[in-house]
Amino acid sequence: MKIAVIGVGNMGGAIMKGLAHGKQDELIAFNPENPRVDKLAHELNAQRIVKADELLAAQPDLLIFTTPAPITTKVAAQFAQLQNALVLSAAAGVSIQELKAAMPTASVSRMIPNIPVAVNAGTIGLTMDPNLDEDRQKQLRDAIATLGDIIDVKEEQLDIVGTVGGCGPAFVDVMMDALSDGAVMEGLDRQTAYQIVASMVKGSGALAYATKEAPAILRDQVASPGGTTIRGIAALEKAGFRSALIEAIKASCGE
Ligand SMILES: NC(=O)C1=CN([C@@H]2O[C@H](COP(=O)(O)OP(=O)(O)OC[C@H]3O[C@@H](n4cnc5c(N)ncnc54)[C@H](OP(=O)(O)O)[C@@H]3O)[C@@H](O)[C@H]2O)C=CC1
Numbered sequence: 001m002k003i004a005v006i007g008v009g010n011m012g013g014a015i016m017k018g019l020a021h022g023k024q025d026e027l028i029a030f031n032p033e034n035p036r037v038d039k040l041a042h043e044l045n046a047q048r049i050v051k052a053d054e055l056l057a058a059q060p061d062l063l064i065f066t067t068p069a070p071i072t073t074k075v076a077a078q079f080a081q082l083q084n085a086l087v088l089s090a091a092a093g094v095s096i097q098e099l100k101a102a103m104p105t106a107s108v109s110r111m112i113p114n115i116p117v118a119v120n121a122g123t124i125g126l127t128m129d130p131n132l133d134e135d136r137q138k139q140l141r142d143a144i145a146t147l148g149d150i151i152d153v154k155e156e157q158l159d160i161v162g163t164v165g166g167c168g169p170a171f172v173d174v175m176m177d178a179l180s181d182g183a184v185m186e187g188l189d190r191q192t193a194y195q196i197v198a199s200m201v202k203g204s205g206a207l208a209y210a211t212k213e214a215p216a217i218l219r220d221q222v223a224s225p226g227g228t229t230i231r232g233i234a235a236l237e238k239a240g241f242r243s244a245l246i247e248a249i250k251a252s253c254g255e
């Protein structure tokens, strides 16, 4: 499949890296002049295109929009004449209706991915164009399957899915940074602290994902009676850790 990523910044670059691991696609990096994008395209063996008319001529099968949300419909309008291409937008908060106004004949679907797609461990909330026939739905799903877990959601659920799944890695990064600081304060060297913390988060996520247990049940399995963990949990409660995370989700949702 010929896949053009439109806007090769943090998310577009992560998607390109994840797709490149699959190696079965022809990738196009569409972005204004930028040496960073030239370098990435070179590393991933992707075609580099700067001008809209060149992208039209290349006739991609799938356009993935990872442009800044406020300009996405304007950018999309440049490709309105592309026939038969699938369109998948990752722009947070830009509706299918708005995108269809910019590309009236295109089939437009939306997703909210997250940065771990770069290592094929992403979480992707997907709202498929309801007018796509089964073959085309399969084509689109197969095109992004290698990037990680795909969770089908209604468009109105995409914002909250996007917040938890899309912004979530940054919240976890803050937590990992703080845990590493704590370990360094107790004398561990920083690099070892980062490795331990990343491995621990990976394992905790894998266990929760595999067992589908409520996080509270998993927590109770760690916190031995009279042990060290419950003391740490009490300290987290005192500092308002859980409340801070709930507030973070609310703030990211615009409340
Ligand atoms: N970052 C994330 O984790 C997630 C991001 N998203 C969505 O992805 C989109 C991009 O976010 P993010 O990657 O963080 O942002 P970045 O700013 O890192 O990337 C945006 C990219 O778009 C490029 N760009 C700017 N103008 C144009 C244009 N006219 N045509 C083509 N490309 C253009 C920029 O180029 P240059 O820098 O060269 O100017 C840049 O490479 C947003 O819509 C966001 O909502 C969704 C889920 C998660």
Ligand SMILES: O=C(O)[C@@H]1CCC=N1
Pocket (backbone or CB within 6 Å): 092, 162, 163, 166, 167
């Ligand atoms: O920060 C943002 O707006 C984007 C959307 C989800 C994650 N990053």
